[in-house]
Amino acid sequence: MSALIFTLKNQPKFTLDAAPLTPENLEGKTLTQIKNLKIIYGNKTSKLDTLFTVEGTDSSQIIIENSTDKLINAGQAMTKGSLTINGDAGDFLGQGMKNGTLTVIGNTGSWTGNAMSGGRININGNAGDYVGAGLPGDAFGMSNGLINIKGNAGDRVGDRMRRGIIIIQGKSGNYCGSRIHAGTIIVLDKVGKLPGEGMRRGTIILAKKPTHLSATFKSCGNLKMQFLRLLFTQLASIDDELSLFNKYGPEAHRFSGDLARNGKGELLILQHYK
Amino acid sequence: MKATRIIITAMTLKWAYRAANAIRGFASSVIACGIEADIERELKPSETPDGRPGISVMIFAMSMKDLEKHVATRVGQSVMTTATTACYSGLDSEQKVSMGKSLRFFGDGFQISKVVNKRRFWRIPVMHGEFIVEETAGVTKAIGGGNFLVLAKTARHGLAACEKAVEEIQKVPGVITAFPGGVVGSGSKVGSKYKFLTASTNEAYCPTLKGQVKSELSDEIGSVLEIVIDGLDEESINEAMRLGIKAACSFGPAKGICRISAGNYGGNLGPHLFHLRKLLK
Numbered sequence: 001m002s003a004l005i006f007t008l009k010n011q012p013k014f015t016l017d018a019a020p021l022t023p024e025n026l027e028g029k030t031l032t033q034i035k036n037l038k039i040i041y042g043n044k045t046s047k048l049d050t051l052f053t054v055e056g057t058d059s060s061q062i063i064i065e066n067s068t069d070k071l072i073n074a075g076q077a078m079t080k081g082s083l084t085i086n087g088d089a090g091d092f093l094g095q096g097m098k099n100g101t102l103t104v105i106g107n108t109g110s111w112t113g114n115a116m117s118g119g120r121i122n123i124n125g126n127a128g129d130y131v132g133a134g135l136p137g138d139a140f141g142m143s144n145g146l147i148n149i150k151g152n153a154g155d156r157v158g159d160r161m162r163r164g165i166i167i168i169q170g171k172s173g174n175y176c177g178s179r180i181h182a183g184t185i186i187v188l189d190k191v192g193k194l195p196g197e198g199m200r201r202g203t204i205i206l207a208k209k210p211t212h213l214s215a216t217f218k219s220c221g222n223l224k225m226q227f228l229r230l231l232f233t234q235l236a237s238i239d240d241e242l243s244l245f246n247k248y249g250p251e252a253h254r255f256s257g258d259l260a261r262n263g264k265g266e267l268l269i270l271q272h273y274k
Numbered sequence: 275m276k277a278t279r280i281i282i283t284a285m286t287l288k289w290a291y292r293a294a295n296a297i298r299g300f301a302s303s304v305i306a307c308g309i310e311a312d313i314e315r316e317l318k319p320s321e322t323p324d325g326r327p328g329i330s331v332m333i334f335a336m337s338m339k340d341l342e343k344h345v346a347t348r349v350g351q352s353v354m355t356t357a358t359t360a361c362y363s364g365l366d367s368e369q370k371v372s373m374g375k376s377l378r379f380f381g382d383g384f385q386i387s388k389v390v391n392k393r394r395f396w397r398i399p400v401m402h403g404e405f406i407v408e409e410t411a412g413v414t415k416a417i418g419g420g421n422f423l424v425l426a427k428t429a430r431h432g433l434a435a436c437e438k439a440v441e442e443i444q445k446v447p448g449v450i451t452a453f454p455g456g457v458v459g460s461g462s463k464v465g466s467k468y469k470f471l472t473a474s475t476n477e478a479y480c481p482t483l484k485g486q487v488k489s490e491l492s493d494e495i496g497s498v499l500e501i502v503i504d505g506l507d508e509e510s511i512n513e514a515m516r517l518g519i520k521a522a523c524s525f526g527p528a529k530g531i532c533r534i535s536a537g538n539y540g541g542n543l544g545p546h547l548f549h550l551r552k553l554l555k
Contacts, residue, residue: 144389184388226324226404232325235391237391
């Protein structure tokens with residue numbers, strides 16, 4: 001069986017809701033049924049085949065070609081299989097995702113992995129603001145799963161996240177890990193101002209020293225963190241893409257904080273490579 | 275029986291051994307120790323969850339209840355107290371026994387939970403740094419009490435053959451010999467003339483009682499040693515017994531090994547029977 005491929009016919013002028021294009025939604029449907037699916041484009045509902053050409057049979061492997069940042073809600077509430085987006089994706093990528101793998105070859109908009117509770121999101125380019133964060137009014141952000149961003153991320157990565165792992169191989173914006181309840185955020189390049197502001201628990205791991213650290217973080221000194229050894233070994237064992245963690249050692253400068261919110265979170269600044 | 279496998283890692287193999295030896299102390303027989311436990315094998319850093327040298331230890335008990343009780347207390351008192359150690363599950367299964375789930379409270383509110391690779395670990399701040407323990411360890415059905423007897427001219431002859439047999443058995447993955455050195459010096463029978471005892475000396479194989487009871491021993495036999503094997507499945511016990519018996523037999527009558535036998539205990543020990551002749555065919 002060949003992967004189910006959706007190719008955008010033209011660059012959309014308005015936002016296009018790609019939420020129906022998930023393996024569980026398309027499972028058991030014939031190609032004709034899929035082509036006749038209704039899809040929200042701008043403020044109207046259109047037939048899917050007016051926007052996409054469709055080919056292939058295997059609904060557990062979906063590929064979207066020629067994608068742009070107008071394509072929103074891709075992989076929404078996905079529970080299985082894989083969805084690959086060749087090009088950019090818009091806001092709310094993987095919102096409420098429960099399982100499966102979502103890969104974006106380009107960049108994504110804001111709110112990537114919002115309310116995600118499992119599975120994995122890989123972004124080869126950059127991501128916007130609020131990666132893995134909770135929407136205004138939500139108690140929590142992402143509650144499980146793994147987000148791996150090869151490029152940079154915007155502000156407030158993981159805001160109010162509850163559990164899970166966010167890896168940013170590039171730079172992260174301001175307020176990285178703000179108000180997090182738990183979970184792990186790893187930034188391998190520079191981080192913006194005030195990482196961990198208002199965090200309750202959880203771990204923020206930084207490969208580079210932040211320029212602005214809140215006064216409500218208290219130094220615990222340079223330590224060999226056994227946990228880092230475990231985390232890096234486990235991440236490296238997931239797949240080749242994460243084997244880069246093999247080069248990091250367990251030495252870190254530990255800051256506990258945010259003391260304005262019980263101080264049980266931690267900010268670990270890696271000291272040097274292996 | 276129920277069994278679990280735990281992985282103990284430490285800064286060096288020496289300290290992993292210290293923890294492993296502590297956890298397997300007083301764990302020779304379920305009769306009075308509650309569990310049977312022993313080191314299964316050494317693990318290379320590439321085989322452990324945290325990339326440090328480690329030891330895998332297998333723990334066997336008669337029920338989940340016994341396993342729940344002993345695993346948490348032994349990991350807490352023997353592993354957590356050993357400097358630089360960490361403890362992880364070595365078995366992946368649906369049924370699980372608590373480790374960090376119970377021990378985390380030692381952190382007194384400063385413990386941190388981390389889910390990595392779909393496994394939950396607890397980070398407990400301790401004086402040496404951090405003690406990391408996996409929330410649970412997998413449990414599987416297992417077989418205990420596979421055994422054979424080495425009937426020798428003297429204890430010296432018997433021990434030499436048994437040492438060699440245990441060395442061979444230890445090469446088989448998934449089995450342990452929980453008794454000290456892998457050899458039982460005081461094999462027992464089921465029951466006793468005393469009502470409060472569930473096991474007592476196996477007089478039919480006691481050399482000093484040859485003239486006093488219905489003995490299984492011929493004149494030349496002066497010492498009987500038993501090797502008891504616990505394993506995760508029948509195949510591994512079969513293989514371990516085969517290798518062990520062959521190693522013991524390689525000494526032969528010239529080196530004081532007169533016979534190999536096994537304790538059947540009237541079939542009262544469980545549903546699994548290991549026929550020695552079939553094993554060697």
